[in-house]
Amino acid sequence: MSLTLHYHPLSSYCWKLLIALYENGTPFEAQVVNLGDPAARAAYAALWPTAKIPLLVDGNRVVPETSLQIEYLDRRHPGRQRLLPDDLDAQLDVRLWDRLFDLYVMDPMQRYIAQILRPEAQRDPQAMQASVDGLGRAYDLIDSRMGEHAWAAGEDFSLADCAAAPALFYAAIVRPFGPEHTRLAAYFERLLARPSVWRCIVEARPVFQYYPLRHALPARFLSGDAP
Missing domain, CATH: 3.40.30.10 (Glutaredoxin)
Known part of the structure; x- marks a missing residue:
């Protein structure tokens, strides 16, 4: 190997x-x-x-x-599921969504968690609020651009969805989706039903105790089978 x-x-x-x-x-x-x-x-x-x-x-x-x-x-090391399409325009769409999830969802989520890891007296409330606000803007953008297809960049699961699943999983604990984010919420449920995504959640269960917002983790992520 x-x-x-x-x-x-x-x-x-x-x-x-x-x-x-x-x-x-x-x-x-x-x-x-x-x-x-x-x-x-x-x-x-x-x-x-x-x-x-x-x-x-x-x-x-x-x-x-x-x-x-x-x-x-x-x-x-290609497999049955191509994660980047050959077509250039389709590839650019995948790369764009990958950047959106990494930079506008993952990044503010991690900045918020970095503040939580500090002693309470050393936390920056303005920086924390900026992260929460940034997630809200990202949710609005994603929901408005998601379209009707199954996955972020089209009908095929791709690199973009690999980025989306962990970003949204942790971000939704920091700032849950609003009732207006119907497409985003439905997309997140499709991600959770993907065996590759659920496997990551199950494998993380033994170490969720070290996650600083473990008290806010929904119960379905701590036990049970995939949706």
Whole structure:
């Protein structure tokens, strides 16, 4: 087995790559990274200096950054589910949605969580509110542009949906969807019903205890089968 994934089961960006791997049943060796241990962090940083997760290693090749990792898998380890279409216009749509979910949903969600991880006296209420407001604007944008197709960029599950699932899962805990976000909410339910997505949730259950907003996790994510 040539593929090794360095990851943590609680990480939203790790879910993004795991979903791509699970979609095609791509064989890989999983190695959980403990960034809290100085020696483990130093060893991991020797692979890639940013020491960010996930990191994909294929033989002697180190592949960072989730969008690039999924494209790499699609080209070098293709499976039944193509995650980037061949058509250029369709490919641009997938890349756009991938960026929307990473930059406008994942990013403000993570900035909010970063504040929660601080001692309460050191939190920045304005920064937290800005993150919540940013998520609201992102929800409005996504809902208005979603269209009637099943998945973010069309009728085929793609890289964009790999990005959407973890971003929306964690973002909806920070700021739930509003009643006006009907398309977005329906899309999220379709994502949850995808076996690759639900598998990430199930595998994260043992470590949800370390999630700072664990008290706000809906009960259906803590036990039971997929919707």
